[in-house]
Amino acid sequence: MTSPNDFQGAPLGRRPSSFDEWLQAFREQASFFTGVSFGPATGTGAPRWALADALPVLPFVGAAVGLAAGLVFAIVRGLTGPGWLAAVLAVGAAVVITRALHEDGLADTADGLGPHALEPARRLEIMRDSRNGTFGVLALVISVLVKVACLAQFSGATGLVVLMAAHCLSRAVLAYPLLAYAPVHADGLGAMAGKPSDQDVWLTIAIGAALAFLLLLGKGFFVAIISPAVAIAVAWFASQWIARRLGGYTGDTLGAVQQKAEIAVLVVAALMLHH
Numbered sequence: 268m269t270s271p272n273d274f275q276g277a278p279l280g281r282r283p284s285s286f287d288e289w290l291q292a293f294r295e296q297a298s299f300f301t302g303v304s305f306g307p308a309t310g311t312g313a314p315r316w317a318l319a320d321a322l323p324v325l326p327f328v329g330a331a332v333g334l335a336a337g338l339v340f341a342i343v344r345g346l347t348g349p350g351w352l353a354a355v356l357a358v359g360a361a362v363v364i365t366r367a368l369h370e371d372g373l374a375d376t377a378d379g380l381g382p383h384a385l386e387p388a389r390r391l392e393i394m395r396d397s398r399n400g401t402f403g404v405l406a407l408v409i410s411v412l413v414k415v416a417c418l419a420q421f422s423g424a425t426g427l428v429v430l431m432a433a434h435c436l437s438r439a440v441l442a443y444p445l446l447a448y449a450p451v452h453a454d455g456l457g458a459m460a461g462k463p464s465d466q467d468v469w470l471t472i473a474i475g476a477a478l479a480f481l482l483l484l485g486k487g488f489f490v491a492i493i494s495p496a497v498a499i500a501v502a503w504f505a506s507q508w509i510a511r512r513l514g515g516y517t518g519d520t521l522g523a524v525q526q527k528a529e530i531a532v533l534v535v536a537a538l539m540l541h542h
């Protein structure tokens with residue numbers, strides 16, 4: 268997983284200050300986090316803002332991804348399609364839209380952190396290998412199966428809001444490791460994203476939690492409270508666990524944290540809304 272800011276000559280270092288600038292920042296991050304091009308950021312194609320300076324747009328980027336995947340789920344489910352088919356197609360749609368960006372990070376992180384008794388340098392070397400190993404393949408298979416199993420029981424409308432909440436909040440929590448830890452590598456996402464302010468990190472997480480709460484509230488107060496809380500806790504524990512083993516974070520580990528938080532929302536919703 269690389270950075271949306273891996274361009275040369277970008278005038279980075281300040282926060283968007285107007286609605287138009289925030290909209291442009293959203294376009295930049297949406298272009299990176301999805302396979303959809305929203306146009307170049309500047310005349311040279313270089314981004315105008317570092318990721319750390321535009322963190323509050325991430326929950327909205329996630330909500331848009333969740334909306335697209337949720338519409339696929341709702342349409343297939345509405346056509347009297349079986350839940351498992353709608354779930355598979357919705358998960359597949361999200362993978363296509365995001366170019367499997369976070370799934371790739373999950374697989375690389377699992378390959379690096381799965382083996383026992385390795386030094387951090389060796390783990391990082393494994394993670395930079397483009398080939399997937401046993402741990403990475405298993406992590407991908409299990410994550411997809413869990414997502415499909417959770418979604419398969421939902422109605423079209425429920426699946427839509429749950430997917431939006433899961434994708435929204437799971438992008439928001441990426442702000443935490445950027446603040447709490449240092450990048451491991453001197454290049455890639457860690458070095459190029461910049462260091463966010465405390466205010467922007469907590470604002471981003473608050474936006475993600477609030478949107479997830481509002482989306483899920485129609486399905487019950489407790490699921491609207493517990494799902495975001497569990498996802499935030501999972502992201503916090505995952506970030507801590509990863510940082511202890513690697514000495515910080517990488518672009519791949521950010522992808523792994525996103526996937527864990529997304530799955531946490533889906534699992535809690537599936538358990539609480541099961542009928």
